[in-house]
Amino acid sequence: ALASGYHNQPEMTQEKFKPSFLDETKTLFRTGDLGKQTAPGIIEFMGRKDNQVKVNGYRIDPGEIEYQLTRYAPIERAIVLPVQVNNQTQLSAYCQTDETLEIAEIRELLAEFLPVYMIPSYFIFLKQFPLTLHGKLDLHSLRELRETGKSLVNSNYVAPRNYLESNLVSIWEKILSKHPIGIFDNFFEIGGHSLLLSRVVTRVHKELNVSVKLADFFKVPTIAGLATLISQTQYNYQEPISAIP
Numbered sequence: 001a002l003a004s005g006y007h008n009q010p011e012m013t014q015e016k017f018k019p020s021f022l023d024e025t026k027t028l029f030r031t032g033d034l035g036k037q038t039a040p041g042i043i044e045f046m047g048r049k050d051n052q053v054k055v056n057g058y059r060i061d062p063g064e065i066e067y068q069l070t071r072y073a074p075i076e077r078a079i080v081l082p083v084q085v086n087n088q089t090q091l092s093a094y095c096q097t098d099e100t101l102e103i104a105e106i107r108e109l110l111a112e113f114l115p116v117y118m119i120p121s122y123f124i125f126l127k128q129f130p131l132t133l134h135g136k137l138d139l140h141s142l143r144e145l146r147e148t149g150k151s152l153v154n155s156n157y158v159a160p161r162n163y164l165e166s167n168l169v170s171i172w173e174k175i176l177s178k179h180p181i182g183i184f185d186n187f188f189e190i191g192g193h194s195l196l197l198s199r200v201v202t203r204v205h206k207e208l209n210v211s212v213k214l215a216d217f218f219k220v221p222t223i224a225g226l227a228t229l230i231s232q233t234q235y236n237y238q239e240p241i242s243a244i245p
Contacts, residue, residue: 002029053082055089056195058117065093065120068113072106074099077129080120083143090193093120094142096129107188107218116214117194157182164208164227171203172223183223192221 004027005013020026034046052061062080069078077096082089095101103123110119130141157180160166165183173179176191187197197217204212210230220226 002027053089053091055082055091056117056193060091060118062091065091065110065114065118068110069093069095069106072109074101079129079137079139079142081139081143083122085121085191088193090122091118091120092122092124092143094124094126094129094145096126098127101125103186103189104218104221107221111215111218115194116197119188119194119218121188121191121193158184158224160223162227164231165223167208168204168223168227171200171207175199175203181223183227185222187217187221 005017016030018028018030020028032049032052034049035043036046038044051063052059054060062082065080066078069075069080074097075095076098079094081092081094083092084090095106106123107119124142124145126145130138130145132138159180160169160183169181169183172181172187175196178190181190187200192200197214200217201212201214204210208230212226212230216226216229220229
């Protein structure tokens with residue numbers, strides 16, 4: 001299913017499409033993956049030539065996310081790295097800034113330009129990036145700093161206050177495999193990501209007969225905020241009679 005080249009981009013076509021070293025009458029596409037042939041028909045994957053990472057089945061270039069982050073004036077510099085959380089690869093964004101920023105606002109801005117699966121799950125704000133003794137960016141120290149992202153989560157548990165919040169909490173706990181979840185806990189800061197987000201939207205529609213948009217989660221990524229949006233805005237949600245005291 002290989003195309004013959006990039007449309008109206010001859011230079012990129014020449015760079016990426018090469019004659020096969022096995023058969024010059026055929027064409028190979030340079031994916032950016034590195035490999036070595038260990039035996040006839042056996043190729044061992046060695047990594048990538050670029051910084052692309054695979055998250056939830058999607059191939060992502062962190063540089064695209066970093067560019068969008070630095071378009072936001074208060075952020076002087078941004079680095080996006082893959083991190084392992086509960087045996088899953090997620091994205092963590094490290095932003096150099098002197099200001100106090102709202103994560104929800106940044107996510108909402110990113111959602112205007114990036115698909116949901118490219119929006120980082122964690123944001124860590126620093127006044128200065130850590131450097132090695134040789135003055136280079138210390139990526140190892142950055143990854144360790146992801147743990148400070150826990151301070152961005154509301155650690156004071158607040159139980160659901162009504163039928164709608166109880167049902168939303170139940171859905172989140174099942175999908176995130178986390179208990180308990182408070183109504184002010186941020187979906188993305190307690191392990192949520194784009195793949196799980198799609199499952200939440202589907203489950204909310206199935207169990208509550210409510211159509212929630214993915215974009216809404218970036219505006220109100222908490223149970224309390226989502227419940228208010230559902231009950232007071234365009235969704236015209238009504239409590240079932242059996243749930244009313």
